[in-house]
Amino acid sequence: MPAAGVGGGRCALYGGARLAAGPEINETKETEMLADRQYWAPELEAMTMPQLRANHLGRLKPLLEWAYNNSPYYRESFDAAGIRPADVDSLETFSARVPFITKEGIIEAEQAKPTYGGFLAVPTADLARIYVAPGPIYMPFTAEDFDGIAETCAVGMWAAGVRPSDIADVTTNYHWVIAGTQLDASYRKVGCAVVPGGIGNTKMHVEAMRDLGVTTTFAFSTFFVQLAETAKEMGLDLRRDLKLRVALIGGEMKPKEAIAELEAQYDMKVREIYGTADLAVVGFECDARAGMHLGPHHIVEILDPVTHQPVPEGDGGEIVVTALFRKAMPIIRYRTGDVVGYVSYDSCSCGRHTPRLGPIVGRVGDIPRVKGMFIVPKQIQNALYPFKGLRRFQMVIDRPQLGDVLTVRIEAEPGVDRAGSKAAVQKALREAIRIGAEIDFVDAGMLPEGTPLVIDLRRA
Ligand SMILES: [Zn+2]
Known part of the structure; x- marks a missing residue:
């Protein structure tokens, strides 16, 4: 050695x-x-x-x-x-x-x-x-x-x-x-x-x-x-x-x-x-x-x-x-x-080269391509972060007819005004992942630890 x-x-x-x-x-x-x-x-x-x-x-x-x-x-x-x-x-x-x-x-x-x-x-x-x-x-x-x-x-x-x-x-x-x-x-x-x-x-x-x-x-x-x-x-x-x-x-x-x-x-x-x-x-x-x-x-x-x-x-x-x-x-x-997500090659103030x-934006299997774009879970996570009472999420992708449809299921705590916040969440997601997504609020606890992050129904 x-x-x-x-x-x-x-x-x-x-x-x-x-x-x-x-x-x-x-x-x-x-x-x-x-x-x-x-x-x-x-x-x-x-x-x-x-x-x-x-x-x-x-x-x-x-x-x-x-x-x-x-x-x-x-x-x-x-x-x-x-x-x-x-x-x-x-x-x-x-x-x-x-x-x-x-x-x-x-x-x-x-x-x-x-x-x-x-x-x-x-x-x-x-x-x-x-x-x-x-x-x-x-x-x-x-x-x-x-x-x-x-x-x-x-x-x-x-x-x-x-x-x-x-x-x-x-x-x-x-x-x-x-x-x-x-x-x-x-x-x-x-x-x-x-x-x-x-x-x-x-x-x-x-x-x-x-x-x-x-x-x-x-x-x-x-x-x-x-x-x-x-x-x-x-x-x-x-x-x-x-x-x-x-x-x-x-x-x-x-x-x-x-x-x-x-x-x-x-x-x-x-x-x-x-x-x-x-x-x-x-x-x-x-x-x-x-x-x-x-x-x-x-x-x-x-x-x-x-x-x-x-x-x-x-x-x-x-x-x-x-x-x-x-x-x-x-x-x-x-x-x-x-x-x-990316790697920086420019010099660092600490002197290391x-x-x-x-x-780290996700796992290989957890980054689906939807409408030609890679959807990175971390971007969704960051977009949801400012919203109080929203917790875990899951991406469901389907192709009911010709185009892909992405639905983001999001756990919402009891106090969340689901109808009132939907548009704002949708806007934040569109800015983060650059494609439109359907929002589906579910009760807190519906997406427990171990729930798949991505359900891709296009493969079915
Ligand atoms: Zn450094």
Whole structure:
């Protein structure tokens, strides 16, 4: 595996030095120096794009060799595509010729060839962690792989402003899936004290946050809503009694206004990160908040969701990712199914040169084409946001005669004047998605969690 992989020089430098600290090393001073650093991984984050691309290619080649020589799955798939690792002499060749993988494909392979579908590329004796996600999908990691996972997240945490003096409460699931242990390891890597709270027990989270002076957490925004309700029931003031100062949220497609409200409510800053269980943290916001910088440990491609060809620079499309640090189960050209609205390539005031992902606008299957236009759910979500009492929605597309008809079903709370607000909602939607839509208000609760976002009757 590549020597320039995750956690190479820097980890040995800081983690190692700290472990070995004797009386002659001034640990406080070292911690202060660490806290002053602008980037978590300066040697990579300060690179120009040509430098980073060269670094990526240098790490990619041994990864492809490793996968081909040790993973029966990749050997078979590369052979079927007529490509050998030695043929990959540029990132363009990689993008043009190396096959994709998908979550469905991994599950199918693992079912067809238990247990790891031919993906496993190390002896099981070398494994340190095995995660089990619904599917089931088994994800094996060596200790080094897991450190690589934690590293991707540490980069994002540092950019968000998390520092060694912070106290972190991990509020995600520690069981079976990677979220809890990964965040735990990442906060520890940065140097924070970690409260392994885990999922649920909101009252205990509030108490622990208050008593311990917790300053940072990663959570889904629904958690912050519950936390606020519980704190209020306990007679607490979020801004006075809790010390939260920086929160990381991920993968939720929240409108900017909702994030601003969250920041004001808790008097903390909120930074978004983008990642998946298979890839860890791929993108993260810096203080400029102008999109999510791509992290240095992944090769990210943006592809047309239909043709799977690279889109013109800056355009949106499906996010396809290669993790440069996974040895036990290499993840090469993984189609995330997530669609990004656009990508910014202009320079950023934070000094990083990496492109920034715009908002994640939906899933590949959830962005239907209606009357020739791609309808992005996030645009509908944002258009509905200013209307009080409107909640979840669903798109129903039909072609009763010649033309497409889009109906947006919207949950309305009891107080909503449905007839009175219909025209205004219709106008806001037309401005957002540039085509007319029928509005169908339904009672709150009619579109529960898990309801399909799109029902396309044209396929019937
Ligand atoms: Zn930046």
